[in-house]
Amino acid sequence: MAGRVSTPGSSVVSRAFAVLGAFDERHRALTLSDLARRAGLPLTTTHRLAAELVAAGALDRRESGQYVVGRRIWSTGLLAPVQTGLRExxxxxxxxxxxATLATVHLAVREGTQVLYLERLRGNESVPIVSRAGGRLPLHSTGVGKVLLAHAPPEVRAEVLASLHRVTPFTVVRPPVLAAQLERIRRDGYATTADEMTLGASSVAVPVLRGGTEVVAALGIVVARLGRDRRRLVAGLRVAAQGIGRTLDG
Structure with a gap:
């Protein structure tokens, strides 16, 4: 469970981070009781911490009584080196x-067993998009995620393969099938998905390399259907990824 810190004697800082960690891509607005449950803290403690975080701008409280992440957290997060350096x-x-493509473009990195989206440029609005800059999605059901998973340490791949879950009817949830896909991604240098994260959306993604070997990010495009455009999109992604890599090396 997100942000669970229920150990007696835990510090104020750890409890505050437990409250902040209760939020994720699927839980962007939480009532006080939900916040306490997901943080693993007593209701009275959560109420006090939430009030202090609201006063500090780390959380906002809506008229409905629900809590959401405040702008101060977002603006502070933008100062992280992975955000400022790579993104810029x-x-x-x-x-x-x-x-060149007028399609939705993603830049993402791996954070644990999830994809963290550093940037999203919105393309054709007829294609359903659930990603957002600063948001997280599963590794196994997204194009950028599969690229990052293919190049992740073996223990990360094993953890993801052991806990696959279905997002849509087309999400790959059989470990041998996904393992074979990851091997193909390492061999071919790109990943594709079709309706695995969102129905009506397909994606293609490539790795961004530093020093020619270290995968530091993934660059992806989302369209309605890849079809005959796959080769053209892969070529465009590779040119852009190589440009980013050269800039990082410089």
């Missing part, structure tokens, strides 16, 4: 790719 260096290449 990649920005020109992302915009060039977006201009």
């Amino acid at each position: 260096l990649a920005s020109p290449f992302l915009h060039d790719l977006f201009a």
Whole structure:
């Protein structure tokens, strides 16, 4: 469960982080009772911490009584090196790719067993998109996620393969099938999905390399259907990813 810290004697900081950690992609607004349950803290403690976090701008409280992450957390998060450095260096290449394809473009990194989206340039609005900058999604059901999973340490791959869950009827949830896909991604240098995260959306993604070998991010495009455009999109992604990699090396 997100943010669970129920050990007696835990510090105020750890309890505050438990409250903040209760939020995720599927739980963006929480009532006080839900916040306490997901944080693993007593209701009275959660109420006090939530009030202090609201006063500090880390949380906002809506008229409905639900709590959401405050702007101060987002603005502070943007100062993290993975956000500022990679995001800023990649920005020109992302915009060039977006201009060339008019499709939704993603830049993402792996955070544990999830994808963390650093940037999203919104493309054709007829394609359903659930991602957002700063949001997290499963590794196994997204194009950028599969690229990152294919190049993740063996223990991370094993953890993901042992806990696959279905997001749509087309999500790959059989470990041998996904393992074979990951091997193919490492061999071919790109990943694809079709309706695995959202019905009506397909994706293609490639790794971003530093020093020619270290995978530091994934660059992806989301369209309605890949079809005959797959080769063209892969080529465009590779050019952009190589440009980002050269900038990182410089």
